[in-house]
Amino acid sequence: xxxxxxxxxxxxxxxxxxxxxxxxxxxxxxxxxxxxxxxxxxxxxxxxxxxxxxxxxxxxxxxxxxxxxxxxxxxxxxxxxxxxxxxxxxxxxxxxxxxxxxxxxxxxxxxxxxxxxxxxxxxxxxxxxxxxxxxxxxxxxxxxxxxxxxxxxxxxxxxxxxxxxxxxxxxxxxxxxxxxxxxxxxxxxxxxxxxxxxxxxxxxxxxxxxxxxxxxxxxxxxxxxxxxxxxxxxxxxxxxxxxxxxxxxxxxxxxxxxxxxxxxxxxxxxxxxxxxxxxxxxxxxxxxxxxxxxxxxxxxxxxxxxxxxxxxxxxxxxxxxxxxxxxxxxxxxxxxxxxxxxxxxxxxxxxxxxxxxxxxxxxxxxxxxxxxxxxxxxxxxxxxxxxxxxxxxxxxxxxxxxxxxxxxxxxxxxxxxxxxxxxxxxxxxxxxxxxxxxx
Numbered sequence: 001x002x003x004x005x006x007x008x009x010x011x012x013x014x015x016x017x018x019x020x021x022x023x024x025x026x027x028x029x030x031x032x033x034x035x036x037x038x039x040x041x042x043x044x045x046x047x048x049x050x051x052x053x054x055x056x057x058x059x060x061x062x063x064x065x066x067x068x069x070x071x072x073x074x075x076x077x078x079x080x081x082x083x084x085x086x087x088x089x090x091x092x093x094x095x096x097x098x099x100x101x102x103x104x105x106x107x108x109x110x111x112x113x114x115x116x117x118x119x120x121x122x123x124x125x126x127x128x129x130x131x132x133x134x135x136x137x138x139x140x141x142x143x144x145x146x147x148x149x150x151x152x153x154x155x156x157x158x159x160x161x162x163x164x165x166x167x168x169x170x171x172x173x174x175x176x177x178x179x180x181x182x183x184x185x186x187x188x189x190x191x192x193x194x195x196x197x198x199x200x201x202x203x204x205x206x207x208x209x210x211x212x213x214x215x216x217x218x219x220x221x222x223x224x225x226x227x228x229x230x231x232x233x234x235x236x237x238x239x240x241x242x243x244x245x246x247x248x249x250x251x252x253x254x255x256x257x258x259x260x261x262x263x264x265x266x267x268x269x270x271x272x273x274x275x276x277x278x279x280x281x282x283x284x285x286x287x288x289x290x291x292x293x294x295x296x297x298x299x300x301x302x303x304x305x306x307x308x309x310x311x312x313x314x315x316x317x318x319x320x321x322x323x324x325x326x327x328x329x330x331x332x333x334x335x336x337x338x339x340x341x342x343x344x345x346x347x348x349x350x351x352x353x354x355x356x357x358x359x360x361x362x363x364x365x366x367x368x369x370x371x372x373x374x375x376x377x378x379x380x381x382x383x384x385x386x387x388x389x390x391x392x393x394x395x396x397x398x399x400x401x402x403x404x405x406x407x408x409x410x411x412x413x414x415x416x417x418x419x420x421x422x423x424x425x426x427x428x429x430x431x432x433x434x435x436x437x438x439x
Contacts, residue, residue, distance in 0.1 A: 056076035063113070069157070070155040072154075081093070082145065086137065264332060280406060339401065360396040
């Protein structure tokens with residue numbers, strides 16, 4: 001009121017006019033500052049509302065224990081991502097861009113699948129976890145995601161496999177699981193959130209006997225890169241190793257455990273994203289050795305041998321877990337099965353090679369000689385090598401190179417299922433001879 005009276009007066013003091021002008025300028029500045037902060041806040045608020053509106057809501061899930069099948073339904077299209085973690089084994093399914101809209105949900109079951117958990121893992125990611133009983137795992141290659149629409153998904157799980165040794169192996173990496181792309185849903189460029197476990201194309205573990213699965217028509221070696229703790233020398237340039245004197249007689253009493261059953265570890269090399277050597281016509285080492293390894297394992301089982309097969313499907317397994325399996329099982333022998341390779345320009349190079357380190361010499365000699373007796377294949381001799389799986393295992397260990405996928409003669413033979421069966425029978429026969437179970 002005072003300022004109005006002063007302005008309306010005929011005689012206005014100069015200081016009063018300056019005060020009025022200053023106040024008007026100050027009011028304008030305050031209004032501009034408020035607008036500068038207020039408008040972005042309003043825009044951000046509406047953006048948040050928009051994002052919330054675009055996020056899908058998980059409406060329904062159900063796990064059928066009888067069929068080992070998980071059903072998922074959302075109100076909008078979703079694109080799941082999945083990985084298998086170990087210790088304990090659990091299938092982890094992330095639903096990016098999806099809200100749960102409720103507290104964490106947990107369901108307990110009896111059997112090899114022990115629980116299902118559903119929770120808001122991140123602000124816009126709902127996570128579903130199916131946990132297995134201790135000592136059980138899944139073949140990640142057999143976990144099948146299917147959609148009837150982008151809103152409705154089913155996840156079919158294979159029968160869990162028991163492997164008590166798995167629970168004692170530390171630092172096992174996770175493995176990503178393939179999920180088909182749903183129509184109308186954009187795929188995330190990053191497979192997993194940065195705060196989630198980083199996927200690795202690793203491991204699967206199986207104890208024989210198991211039900212065989214179909215082998216790829218592209219049946220085939222180099223071992224994983226040095227970063228995984230193992231590498232093969234250049235096969236085109238490695239010199240033959242001198243043959244050492246014959247070893248002393250084998251003390252087979254060490255093969256008789258208290259329960260009367262001998263343990264043998266059969267290790268098909270490579271697997272999954274690591275196909276090993278790829279030879280003539282796309283022949284893959286991993287397919288060859290997995291097929292031969294399964295047959296060797298089955299033949300030994302029939303003779304009363306307890307067999308641990310390091311992998312029984314197309315997934316890669318690190319070298320250290322292979323070694324730990326053998327050592328923790330106190331196995332009598334460890335046999336790693338591979339297929340050889342050299343330049344594609346040398347199809348004339350074919351033949352059998354068997355490698356050993358330290359105590360594996362007698363085992364290598366017997367298995368190598370048995371294969372040569374039963375199969376017509378060039379003899380490229382028994383050789384010593386410092387391969388990781390041979391050096392780090394505590395029992396006699398060998399690595400059998402069953403032929404060259406780059407060799408014209410070997411590739412044709414290895415591609416033939418009947419020949420692979422002959423090779424498996426000869427390897428099993430050699431192992432049994434070494435153990436004193438066969439003449």
